[in-house]
Amino acid sequence: MSEKQPAKNGISKRTLLATILILFIIPVTILFGVFVLNDRKYYFISLLIIIYTMIPFVMVFENRKPKARELIVIAVLSAIAVAGRGAFFMLPQFKPVVAIVIITGVCFGAESGFLVGAVTGFVSNFFFGQGPWTPWQMFCFGIIGFIAGILYKKGFLKKTKLSLCVFGGLATFFIYGGIINIASMLIFTSQFSWKALLATYISGFWFDMVHAIATVFFLYTISQPMIEKLERIKIKYGLIETEDEAVSL
Amino acid sequence: MIIDSFSSFHPIVNFTYFSAVLLFSMFFMHPVFLGISLVSAFVYSVMLKGKKAVKFNILYMMPLLLFMAILNPAFNHQGVTILFYLKSGNPITLESILFGVASACMFVTVILWFSCYNAVMTSDKFIYLFGRIIPGLSLILSMVLRFVPRYTAQIKVISNAQKCVGRDVTQGNVIAKARNGIKILSIMTTWALENAIETGDSMRARGYGLPKRTSFSIFRFDNRDKVTFAVMAGLIVIVLIGAVMGENTMRFFPSIKTINTTIFSLVVYTAYFILCMLPVIINIMEEIKWKYIVSRI
Numbered sequence: 037m038s039e040k041q042p043a044k045n046g047i048s049k050r051t052l053l054a055t056i057l058i059l060f061i062i063p064v065t066i067l068f069g070v071f072v073l074n075d076r077k078y079y080f081i082s083l084l085i086i087i088y089t090m091i092p093f094v095m096v097f098e099n100r101k102p103k104a105r106e107l108i109v110i111a112v113l114s115a116i117a118v119a120g121r122g123a124f125f126m127l128p129q130f131k132p133v134v135a136i137v138i139i140t141g142v143c144f145g146a147e148s149g150f151l152v153g154a155v156t157g158f159v160s161n162f163f164f165g166q167g168p169w170t171p172w173q174m175f176c177f178g179i180i181g182f183i184a185g186i187l188y189k190k191g192f193l194k195k196t197k198l199s200l201c202v203f204g205g206l207a208t209f210f211i212y213g214g215i216i217n218i219a220s221m222l223i224f225t226s227q228f229s230w231k232a233l234l235a236t237y238i239s240g241f242w243f244d245m246v247h248a249i250a251t252v253f254f255l256y257t258i259s260q261p262m263i264e265k266l267e268r269i270k271i272k273y274g275l276i277e278t279e280d281e282a283v284s285l
Numbered sequence: 286m287i288i289d290s291f292s293s294f295h296p297i298v299n300f301t302y303f304s305a306v307l308l309f310s311m312f313f314m315h316p317v318f319l320g321i322s323l324v325s326a327f328v329y330s331v332m333l334k335g336k337k338a339v340k341f342n343i344l345y346m347m348p349l350l351l352f353m354a355i356l357n358p359a360f361n362h363q364g365v366t367i368l369f370y371l372k373s374g375n376p377i378t379l380e381s382i383l384f385g386v387a388s389a390c391m392f393v394t395v396i397l398w399f400s401c402y403n404a405v406m407t408s409d410k411f412i413y414l415f416g417r418i419i420p421g422l423s424l425i426l427s428m429v430l431r432f433v434p435r436y437t438a439q440i441k442v443i444s445n446a447q448k449c450v451g452r453d454v455t456q457g458n459v460i461a462k463a464r465n466g467i468k469i470l471s472i473m474t475t476w477a478l479e480n481a482i483e484t485g486d487s488m489r490a491r492g493y494g495l496p497k498r499t500s501f502s503i504f505r506f507d508n509r510d511k512v513t514f515a516v517m518a519g520l521i522v523i524v525l526i527g528a529v530m531g532e533n534t535m536r537f538f539p540s541i542k543t544i545n546t547t548i549f550s551l552v553v554y555t556a557y558f559i560l561c562m563l564p565v566i567i568n569i570m571e572e573i574k575w576k577y578i579v580s581r582i
Contacts, residue, residue: 080311094422102421104493105485111425112481115432116474122433123440123454123466130463132470151425159429162408167399257467262474269478 053092061088082222086175093150105273110151113140117156122163129246134208135254137177141184142195143266149181172219176212183207195263200255208251213244289333289405290571291564295510296410298517303402305521306561310394317554319390325561326397332565333404346396350389357385413504436473443472520560527553
């Protein structure tokens, strides 16, 4: 039972920090943008907000003093996702990253899902080129992994092919596509207008569609063997402790 | 192409420089500031990467700049100086064209600065800087960066083995190719996970996470770094004072308006120019010093 205590504290600390960020710092940033910068720097302000939302995850993770095995599994999964992105470089948008992030979220929990997603976004851009889009990709991949973990814990998402594919397709198209299109509009025009947003969504439709299809395809083909491998490793070495194991301790 | 001596400075100096120029470039829409930043980024990227950068800048950045400059007036119809009307009845204004050009310049400048950042701020410097603030995460980052080349090498080993049985990503039609790719990925995953546990155990055996462990660092904050950092901080303060005084503000809509040029604004321009050109100046100085020492021998 003593194992469970820090996790509980961590969640409440994160909730507290997230509340402060959402209720205080983000509105102040937006107001700063509206009044001091004359409402012209949408990109900069939105970038700040995206970075704020990632802070609680990082802080909770660092405060928990993670074990070597836990660190290395997250590193391995990120490296696989990065290598996967590299392996399919000849097919644009047809990438296994989201699929691997979702599988991680399901197998190792929401937090690991977020970290694998964010780290993958960051590291893969060391190879593909960093740019103003990096924080957005980090956030999109991360949040998809986080949501996958939460939904699995709540029982809405099952480890079956169908359930994962439906979630993967929707998440890639609406969450990743939805956020990345806003980002690319802000990067390109540095100014907000509904027409431009609509045009970005229309021009990005096929890219998002291919990306979503890729995610569904990868989840359909690799989810079961991958989950099996991860579960095997988890049982064999008693990795990142699941809820029931913590209770039994 | 000369050796970039700015890269040999302490990571804090490098990182502060890039954060400052990136933030300033994202903020300042004033044409003089845009021009200074664009020219400096261009010169520095060419200095860092030679001919390749010139080719990249002209082949990709110029069309991008033009495309974005045209894109803005198509969506933005603010401004008082109407040049002509589109078929849809929307006006094309001088202000929106100029705003498009300015924001395109800004975007290209930011991309150019990021390309310099990629060359100078290598991942080991980044990890050195953030290792103390986020130790766990920066360890993950360094491990991922090390794993990726290792896995790529391992993928080649696996893929060569698969090629012998006709199941490589280069064989078969598109579906077979993708399926073979996944098979290779799956084989590698099993190998990687087992390998990872061994690494993790070996890390624990060598005392990872124990207190009072020293960290490996090859960077020293010496006098050269101190002087450069002080100069940089001074220039940043001058530019910031200028920003607060409104020297860099530029109004595009409804009509274009800038602040009159005064002696103070010239000071701010000069400070910004020196700040952006700092690595270039350092490189040239080092080059001169080098030549001078060589000729004396």
